[in-house]
Amino acid sequence: MDLIMALFDFILHVDKYLEVFVQNYGWWVYALLFLIIFVETGVVVMPFLPGDSLLFVVGTMCGAGLMSFSMAVPVLLVAAILGDQCNYSIGRYFGPKVFRWEHSRFFNKAAFDKAHAFYETYGGFTIIAARFMPFLRTFVPFVGGVAEMGRTRFTLFNIVGAVLWVVGVCTAGYFLGSFPWVKHNLDKIIWAMILIPGLVIVFGALGSRFKTSA
Numbered sequence: 001m002d003l004i005m006a007l008f009d010f011i012l013h014v015d016k017y018l019e020v021f022v023q024n025y026g027w028w029v030y031a032l033l034f035l036i037i038f039v040e041t042g043v044v045v046m047p048f049l050p051g052d053s054l055l056f057v058v059g060t061m062c063g064a065g066l067m068s069f070s071m072a073v074p075v076l077l078v079a080a081i082l083g084d085q086c087n088y089s090i091g092r093y094f095g096p097k098v099f100r101w102e103h104s105r106f107f108n109k110a111a112f113d114k115a116h117a118f119y120e121t122y123g124g125f126t127i128i129a130a131r132f133m134p135f136l137r138t139f140v141p142f143v144g145g146v147a148e149m150g151r152t153r154f155t156l157f158n159i160v161g162a163v164l165w166v167v168g169v170c171t172a173g174y175f176l177g178s179f180p181w182v183k184h185n186l187d188k189i190i191w192a193m194i195l196i197p198g199l200v201i202v203f204g205a206l207g208s209r210f211k212t213s214a
Helices: 003-013 014-027 028-042 054-063 069-099 109-130 136-146 151-176 180-184 184-214
Strands: none
Touching: 014 028, 014 054, 028 054, 028 069, 028 136, 054 069, 054 151, 069 136, 069 151, 109 136, 109 151, 136 151
């Protein structure tokens, strides 16, 4: 329980933790950022680590001169790309091994074929859009691997999505973080970046269920 509360506090006050880390360890902060983003995007059981809020805060700190924008963005970009590739590879390796046990309770040939067809048709948009959605950001590349989406195609959209996500959110933090309103309400902004995408996912799922049942 203490670990969960500590993680929750870190997510909501990531700006304060990062500032202290920079003051105490300097350039090691870039290794920490790489590790957080890589694990959040690359390990399917770690979707609760900060993503959007971390990028925004990093941009804000770069704008304040506490970190280097030209250093932080490439590090985060590489971490995001490698993380998704790792997650995809895990799904690609383990998923089919389970699903091909045709007498297993986990196997559903029709569902597997539908997932594969979906990712071949809409996988690119899904991978890019999921970058901006907590939890989905972690699961989508894994499912893409399970569904055996082509690696070359996945890699292309992985890179495009990572660039839009990392550069876009960090740049927003860099330019908006200097505004007094943003500084004074950063905790509320972090809450919004966590809750709003989650609510979009929930309402989207409910709307899809109602349409199916209608």
